[in-house]
Amino acid sequence: MNKIVVAIDFSECSINAFLHALSIANHCNGELILLWVEKATNEKEKYVDKALDPSKDVQKAFEELIAKYQPEFPAVVISWKIRKGKIYKEVTGEAKSVKAMLIVTGTHGASGFEEFWIGSNANKIVSSSTCPVITIRGGINIQRPLMRIVLPIDSAEETRQKSSFTGYIAKKHGAEVFIVKLYTSKLKTMRQKVDVYTAQVAEYFDEEKIKYHIDQVVCENISDATIDYATKIDANLIAVMTAQETTTANIFLGPYAHQIVNHSPFPILSIHPKDTLAVGAGF
Numbered sequence: 001m002n003k004i005v006v007a008i009d010f011s012e013c014s015i016n017a018f019l020h021a022l023s024i025a026n027h028c029n030g031e032l033i034l035l036w037v038e039k040a041t042n043e044k045e046k047y048v049d050k051a052l053d054p055s056k057d058v059q060k061a062f063e064e065l066i067a068k069y070q071p072e073f074p075a076v077v078i079s080w081k082i083r084k085g086k087i088y089k090e091v092t093g094e095a096k097s098v099k100a101m102l103i104v105t106g107t108h109g110a111s112g113f114e115e116f117w118i119g120s121n122a123n124k125i126v127s128s129s130t131c132p133v134i135t136i137r138g139g140i141n142i143q144r145p146l147m148r149i150v151l152p153i154d155s156a157e158e159t160r161q162k163s164s165f166t167g168y169i170a171k172k173h174g175a176e177v178f179i180v181k182l183y184t185s186k187l188k189t190m191r192q193k194v195d196v197y198t199a200q201v202a203e204y205f206d207e208e209k210i211k212y213h214i215d216q217v218v219c220e221n222i223s224d225a226t227i228d229y230a231t232k233i234d235a236n237l238i239a240v241m242t243a244q245e246t247t248t249a250n251i252f253l254g255p256y257a258h259q260i261v262n263h264s265p266f267p268i269l270s271i272h273p274k275d276t277l278a279v280g281a282g283f
Contacts, residue, residue: 001031001077003100007091007125008034008080010061013106013138020136020267021104022069023146025076027172030101034062034080035094037087058082088124096130103133107262126242126261126270132165134237136267146173150230150238150266151212152180152222153201155193158241162271163201166239167210169269175236177205180229181216223259230266239269 006021008014018034025032036058062080070078083090095103107122126133149170153159170177179201181194198214205212219225230238240260261268 002028002102003033003095003098004030004102004104005033005035005091005095005098005100007087007103007105007121008036008062008065009106010036010058010065011106013136015065016138016140017104017106017134017136018065019069020134020140021102022073022076022078024102024104024134024169024173026073027146028101028169029075031077032079033094033098033100034065034078035083035091036062036080037083037085037090039084039087055082088121088128091121091125092129100131102131103129105133105135107135107137123261129270129272132269132271134267134269135261137262137265140265140267146236147175148233148235148237149175149177149269150180150226150233150235151177151201152182152226152229152238152240153194153198154182154184154222155190155197156241157197158273160197160201161273162239162241162269163204165271166269167205167208169237171208171210174211176211176213178229178233178235179212179214180226181214182222182225183216183218184220184222223263226260227264227266230264235266237267237269238264239271242270242272 002025004021004025006018008018021032024030038055059082066078066080070076081094083094091103091105094100103125105122105125122135126135146169149166151163151166166177169175179198181198183191183194185191202212202214215229217225217229226238226240238260261270
């Protein structure tokens, strides 16, 4: 099964993220691992056996959550774990140890169990994860099926790499991918790069029989342009690259990635270069 790690603090936002992950797992033959992290006062107490865990309230909350939603998705295996340590390190470490295909987390959180912790860690989870991450802000309508995914293409060579995992998710859901050519420069050579990369992604989608549509947008602020386009088509997901390479061509570096993760009213799928999964296109 494809393992999906879900960061949980039992806030409304994190429950929303759990429901989104549950829907994805149901379509992708997935297994959910729900993870709650307590800030460790002693680094030697990093891992906590749930049978010995003194926090019975957390255990009870997990059991109630699973009991409520498991009957609706009997094919999805759901388990839970409790850890102590730095939250983003425990979440990404768990994903790496189980070879997860995906992490899902909210971007805002507050609950009776722990101080506001998800919001301050969401960007750290995205930047340090070795697998793709979906971040979801509070208030996202989780009831809609995943049917429309926005895939922005820029002039960076790495931009194509997000197409393999995005295509995999789209194919499993029967969703349509809206490829958006983002022209941020008037230079003909830069626009030609965008056109070439878009054609390569389209060719891959044709081979994989993935539904897609191509549009183009001339813009300056790519975060705003991407969100505006997603709003226009009533998207369910936006896929972006969060590369750390020092290239000015990659428009989703630094503040752009943080901007779209923190402000998008749509779930964001963040993919690092080489997060290609076994279904990759080899870009």
